[in-house]
Amino acid sequence: MYIPSLFDDLENPDKDLKNDSSKLKFNSALLEAKNCKKCQLSLTRNNVVFGEGPTNPEIMVIGEGPGEMEDLQGIPFVGKAGQLLTKIFESVDLKREDIYITNVVKCRPPGNRNPLPEEVEACRHFLQVQIESLKPKIIVLLGAVACKAILKNFSSITKMRGELILQDDQCFIPMFHPSYLLRNASKKEGSPRWLTWKDMQKVKKFVEKES
Numbered sequence: 001m002y003i004p005s006l007f008d009d010l011e012n013p014d015k016d017l018k019n020d021s022s023k024l025k026f027n028s029a030l031l032e033a034k035n036c037k038k039c040q041l042s043l044t045r046n047n048v049v050f051g052e053g054p055t056n057p058e059i060m061v062i063g064e065g066p067g068e069m070e071d072l073q074g075i076p077f078v079g080k081a082g083q084l085l086t087k088i089f090e091s092v093d094l095k096r097e098d099i100y101i102t103n104v105v106k107c108r109p110p111g112n113r114n115p116l117p118e119e120v121e122a123c124r125h126f127l128q129v130q131i132e133s134l135k136p137k138i139i140v141l142l143g144a145v146a147c148k149a150i151l152k153n154f155s156s157i158t159k160m161r162g163e164l165i166l167q168d169d170q171c172f173i174p175m176f177h178p179s180y181l182l183r184n185a186s187k188k189e190g191s192p193r194w195l196t197w198k199d200m201q202k203v204k205k206f207v208e209k210e211s
């Protein structure tokens with residue numbers, strides 16, 4: 001299985017993408033993002049963090065933006081929050097390498113602040129191409145920033161986490177962001193970590209049912 005990391009050789013064929021048109025759009029977005037200067041985040045980034053994972057994923061995960069480690073390595077979710085995310089997948093017997101992971105913005109907001117609305121808009125094209133090309137069965141939205149950027153009707157992460165939402169023929173499920181879970185270590189029944197575990201079980205059941 002071909003796994004694009006940051007900017008792999010674009011001559012390497014993405015055999016798993018659904019068709020030639022999807023492949024062309026995906027690779028063209030990848031190349032465009034590499035040199036993108038459409039927003040001010042380009043001034044402070046070390047690397048553009050486009051995404052990582054298979055090109056035929058059943059599950060896609062979208063966070064808000066790269067952090068320090070991600071910016072340095074050019075790979076999404078490699079810091080502490082990323083390590084926790086990997087453990088969350090493993091808690092329901094999912095493998096990180098089977099899941100496509102990306103963020104709403106592809107460059108690190110300085111000091112890990114939330115991306116500004118104009119930065120989200122400037123970067124939206126890349127996310128749209130990723131979603132349309134990869135066509136996952138379900139998209140996990142991590143935290144309120146990702147939910148607000150994508151869902152037309154979003155109230156709060158506490159109210160909407162774990163809810164399966166169909167929008168424009170694509171299924172989404174909001175979940176707590178792993179950074180929030182790092183600050184809430186309890187695994188007691190009803191705790192954010194416990195709820196996230198239940199939500200991930202729901203994701204797994206959903207993709208199994210759709211297979």
Ligand code: SF4
Binds near residue numbers: 039040042
């Ligand atoms: S965050 Fe997105 S729009 Fe802004 S410079 Fe990076 S790739 Fe371009």
